[in-house]
Amino acid sequence: MGIPIERPASPNLFPMCRSIRPLSNYEPPATDDEVEAAALQFVRKVSGSRDPSQVNREAFDAAVASITDITRGLVDALVTSAPTKNREEEAAKARARAAERYAS
Numbered sequence: 362m363g364i365p366i367e368r369p370a371s372p373n374l375f376p377m378c379r380s381i382r383p384l385s386n387y388e389p390p391a392t393d394d395e396v397e398a399a400a401l402q403f404v405r406k407v408s409g410s411r412d413p414s415q416v417n418r419e420a421f422d423a424a425v426a427s428i429t430d431i432t433r434g435l436v437d438a439l440v441t442s443a444p445t446k447n448r449e450e451e452a453a454k455a456r457a458r459a460a461e462r463y464a465s
Contacts, residue, residue, distance in 0.1 A: 384432070385439045387446050393429075396436065400428035 381402045384391035404424045405411050413421040 384436045386441050386443060387448050387451070389448065391436055393433070396433050397425070397429045400425050400432055403428055 381399050382395075384395060384399060404421060408417075408421060408424075410417070410421070
């Protein structure tokens with residue numbers, strides 16, 4: 362099923378796109394809009410195009426729709442023993458990290 366990908370020794374060699382956020386194990390669960398936004402970011406990254414030309418629009422939109430469906434299925438099927446994260450608490454932590462990082 363597909364071409365095997367060699368994994369790097371360190372997971373940080375292929376960092377996740379900063380625009381794509383983790384969607385699983387949150388309360389409240391990821392909305393359909395959040396799942397579609399992640400799919401759109403993925404397709405933009407892979408295609409190298411933020412706004413495809415008219416000739417590529419149909420393929421671009423079809424890819425976003427397919428990846429949205431696949432992502433929703435993945436997020437809904439994942440099981441973990443980790444405690445559920447609260448979106449507001451995680452957002453506050455991220456804001457605090459950003460404030461510290463960008464403090465003059």
